[in-house]
Amino acid sequence: MSSIAFIGLGIMGSPMAVHLAGAGHDVTGYNRTPEKTKPLVDAGGRAAKSIAEAVEGAEVICVMVPDSPDVRAVLAGEGGVFDHARRGALVIDFSSIRPDVTAQLARQARERGLRLLDAPVSGGEAGARNAALSIMVGGEPADFAAAKPIFDVLGKTVVHVGPSGSGQTVKAANQLIVAANIQALAEAVVFLAAYGVDTAAALEVLGGGLAGSTVLQQKKQNMLTHSFEPGFRIELHHKDLGIVTAAAREAGVVIPLGALVAQLMAAAKAAGDGGLDHSGLLRGVERLSGRADT
Template sequence: MARIGFIGAGAMGAPMIGHLLGAGHELVVHTRRREAAQAVVDQGARWAATPAAAAREADFVCTNVTATADVEKVLFGEGGVAGAANPGTVVIDFSTISAVATREFAERLARKGIEMLDCPVSGGSMGAQAATLSIIVGGKAEVLERARPLLETLGKTITHIGGHGAGQVVKACNQVVQVVNIQGIAEAMLFAQANGVDPKKMLVALQAGMAGSRMLDMMGPKMAGRDFAAGIEARLHQKDFGLVVSMTQALGLAMPATALVSQQLNALVGKGWGRDDTSSLLRVLEGANPAANDPGNA
């Protein structure tokens, strides 16, 4: 069994830690606040006060934090992983962050003899809890094979895309397809309402035809039922779209749907709904269209 340092025990990290413990691995977990790790400590993990302490004896160090700057801090900041991990350790980053920064991080770790895989995931907290995540991998194929038994404990689909950063690029593609779709669903809901059509009946018709999709099945009922409780918090999609827009600008790409949805997500968060579900894009549209049939902006 492997010795694993795990940094981050939030909605995604905690169930992943639980699955690894259940498979018999030894886990040392770092969180900024000790109480945030109490649930996994109760399951058998040990808590570490710093990322370095979590990494010191580890075969693998997993990171699951929010933003690019957070990953850089836990890897290279004071008390970071890079200063304590042994050569040959594999860093597995499950965060969704910049592909450009990921390549830089991999190079910096390689100078210390530490390997890295970028392994952003799709499936949300429900996928983490059920160990059915789709894991998108960038890095060396031979390093992936070392890590595969751990990843198979966490997900049902593991796809090796290419070199460092490639996993993050494809996760960005995933977010574009997913959230542009959510925006389209919100616009269809608004259009139906404005024309006096019951959105729930519209949803049944769309689900049976070519417009049917997993996102429609998830987000359509939430919008129609005005259930904006978070599945995935909208602020995280806003963060991801900020990364995508920055990359499109650096590459000189015109991606108008992505740019529009990024603006809508910014408006959503600006209205104070960042910790609500991304289905709240409907509420943004309603606010911009006061003449439309609006059942309420609760």
């Protein structure tokens, strides 16, 4: 069993930290909003009042925060992980950030005698709560092997995909595919409703054929009931599509569908839907079709 610091106990981080505590690890959590440490404490973990307190003596340091600036602040900022982690500690960044930022932070970590893995996840809140995440990992193979028992507590599909930054590159591709699927599903739902079809029945049969997908299964109920409590917020997916479009441009790769869905995600955010689950893209299709209730 490992002594683990877990920084960032939000929608995803909280259930992940709870699973690690439930597996017998000694988990200390830190979150800027202290009350969010309660589920971890209830599961047998401890709450820290600062990053420094959380990482003191920790063998493994897990991070799950929203964006590149947040990860920089947590790891390399004043009073952050790099200032207080013990030499040789393994840092696992589960956040979804820019690949180039990950590569820079990995170099800084090595200079401090630390080991950094980028390990973004897919599966949303349901995957985190069910310990069924897909985890794409970049970094040194030996560090991946050392972290594998941690990953196995949290995910069902865990793959080492290459050197530092590779996990973030794969996650960017994941977010492109997911966004395109959600947008297509939203358009299909509006199309079906326009013809008066029993939409629930239609989605059931579509889910059994080639049109079936994890997105359809996980997001159809949100769309059928217009319930968009966030499992993964539009504002975060907007951020991720910014990452993939920028990275594609740098690589000289053309992603026309990606560019379009990035604009549709941006429009949803601009319309005030940023705090909704990304299945709320349905509202954008309804607005464009003149069928929105609000």
